[in-house]
Amino acid sequence: MATPISHLAVPLALTAALGTHLVPPSLMLLALAYAVLPDIDALGLWLGVPYAHAFGHRGFTHSLLFSVLMAGAGALLAPALGAQPLLAFLLLFVCIASHGLLDALTNGGLGVAFFSPFSQRRYFLPWRVIVVSPLSLFALLSWRGLRVLGSEVRTVLMPCLVFGLTGFALRWLFGQA
Numbered sequence: 001m002a003t004p005i006s007h008l009a010v011p012l013a014l015t016a017a018l019g020t021h022l023v024p025p026s027l028m029l030l031a032l033a034y035a036v037l038p039d040i041d042a043l044g045l046w047l048g049v050p051y052a053h054a055f056g057h058r059g060f061t062h063s064l065l066f067s068v069l070m071a072g073a074g075a076l077l078a079p080a081l082g083a084q085p086l087l088a089f090l091l092l093f094v095c096i097a098s099h100g101l102l103d104a105l106t107n108g109g110l111g112v113a114f115f116s117p118f119s120q121r122r123y124f125l126p127w128r129v130i131v132v133s134p135l136s137l138f139a140l141l142s143w144r145g146l147r148v149l150g151s152e153v154r155t156v157l158m159p160c161l162v163f164g165l166t167g168f169a170l171r172w173l174f175g176q177a
């Protein structure tokens, strides 16, 4: 996996770019949870579910269908969150689907089962530029962890920062900040 820091950078950048009038704080909180939700399958590793199983790590919870279903469920909550349902669906879909894409950019583990449950084939993207993160927090606080964070700063965090600041600046220029 990529670290939670990179996964959380996606909803934060989108919120900065779109503004709180489109992404109210309650929707942003849900989007943050959605960005890391696919890794709930890591619990299966501790329960003995094999990595390559359909419900193993990077299996169904990392699939596009799971993203669509969860974004649809989130869109049903949109009125209660003070958000537009279509925008909530799109935002939540991008946040949860980006999780699998970021994992597919890593250089370790098995690939991502984007098309589960229809196909259990695991995929990586052609550019595996993110050093895979260890699953334990203890291992992340090490030299290997620093290498992981360095690769994520270059490939995820800086692009997200530029995207969020550009969107914020454009809203400010056009009077919607």
Ligand SMILES: [Zn+2]
Residues within 6 Å of the ligand: 001, 002, 038, 039, 058, 062, 099, 100, 103
């Ligand atoms: Zn993951």
